[in-house]
């Protein structure tokens with residue numbers, strides 16, 4: 001599985017909680033001017049960037065890598081044609097070319113981000129394109145190790161599918177986690193089998209549930225992504241996924257609004273049947289994400305709230321020139337206005 005990355009950075013937090021809230025259960029500590037939520041700071045959601053900074057004491061910047069893997073949903077072993085929304089070109093940074101050695105991609109990524117942010121000290125190599133556990137174990141080991149040997153690379157994040165991990169791979173990743181950061185990102189996009197079928201994912205939700213449980217048994221950090229606004233499910237079903245995901249033992253979540261990417265099966269479907277689709281307006285999306293957050297476990301760290309494929313790849317309605325960091329700011333401001341926070345309506349073991 002693959003998608004673009006845009007870290008939720010705590011510097012983007014423009015909110016300032018100015019008074020104690022009426023809720024009490026979620027606060028670990030309560031100070032009049034600056035309440036601390038369950039996750040230890042005064043942001044109204046549990047941000048993965050804050051979690052990493054707190055745990056590792058520094059800002060960690062992800063660097064995308066295209067390690068030349070394939071995908072079983074494209075090469076025929078699971079299916080052909082891939083997921084209906086997938087066009088990997090739309091999400092690959094320019095410095096990621098599969099022909100380039102991983103080491104060079106990472107060095108170029110470091111230069112790019114050093115110029116852009118000037119404050120990254122450590123990096124996570126993000127194996128992003130296609131399914132990055134889809135190869136024999138010795139091949140996986142060689143490619144991960146090549147990344148880990150690059151100076152200042154403190155760990156790896158591995159994008160893959162839940163049906164592309166097995167006990168051998170998970171045992172190896174558990175061992176690797178003892179010496180560096182390892183994060184396993186298994187995209188599912190929906191919690192409903194009808195949608196997984198509609199997207200041509202080639203696996204069901206039970207497969208995802210088993211994969212997260214197996215990784216959790218070994219203490220491996222995991223995450224996933226969801227697409228909100230699929231025509232195969234209602235808004236209510238979209239929202240219910242916050243509760244379903246909260247039952248999985250995962251560390252991180254990325255949310256994306258539905259985007260129609262050129263060159264995909266989804267573009268064809270949209271061209272043929274535009275009336276099937278109901279896209280989120282930007283302000284509707286912001287409020288919807290907050291409704292979602294309210295129902296989500298406070299233990300899940302949010303890594304992303306919206307997608308932003310480059311305009312040249314877009315074939316449907318978009319949020320215009322509004323970038324993901326601006327959507328994040330709007331969500332933080334709206335959380336403030338609604339005086340709410342992640343997990344406010346979450347009930348464990350519901």
Ligand code: SF4
Pocket residue numbers: 001002071072073074081082083086087129130131161
């Ligand atoms: S699993 Fe789907 S989204 Fe991921 S690379 Fe394969 S076809 Fe694309």
